[in-house]
Amino acid sequence: MIGRTSKRTGGTNGREAPPCPNIWAKAGGHPCWKVQKALDEQGIDYEIAKGPWPRRKNRTAVLEGTGQALYPAIEFEDGSWYREESKNMVQTILDGRLMEKASGQPVA
Numbered sequence: 001m002i003g004r005t006s007k008r009t010g011g012t013n014g015r016e017a018p019p020c021p022n023i024w025a026k027a028g029g030h031p032c033w034k035v036q037k038a039l040d041e042q043g044i045d046y047e048i049a050k051g052p053w054p055r056r057k058n059r060t061a062v063l064e065g066t067g068q069a070l071y072p073a074i075e076f077e078d079g080s081w082y083r084e085e086s087k088n089m090v091q092t093i094l095d096g097r098l099m100e101k102a103s104g105q106p107v108a
């Protein structure tokens with residue numbers, strides 16, 4: 001079951017909380033886990049969306065979103081996607097730049 005997280009709004013300061021991403025992963029896969037761990041360290045709320053495994057050609061959501069079939073990939077609430085080599089994804093997340101990747105533009 002794959003669900004997109006519902007939009008959450010910020011607390012009393014009126015600031016809207018950043019979009020809450022879905023991370024597409026194969027549970028236990030090392031690159032996926034590294035990215036998940038980085039999200040945890042940054043306190044970023046996310047949901048795991050388990051994609052089809054192992055059949056690459058069935059991974060249509062990831063394929064359509066990122067133009068390739070590898071996990072992990074992050075789908076933002078606005079429908080945009082972010083996928084890089086997991087070590088770059090980890091760096092981006094730890095630098096606090098993940099939300100810059102939620103462009104509103106599908107990565108294609």
Ligand SMILES: N[C@@H](CCC(=O)N[C@@H](CS)C(=O)NCC(=O)O)C(=O)O
Pocket residue numbers: 026029030031032033054056069070071072084085086087
């Ligand atoms: N070098 C890539 C490796 C990504 C990777 O191997 N991901 C695994 C799952 S964690 C995968 O999707 N493998 C594709 C396959 O075996 O079909 C990275 O670090 O992002």
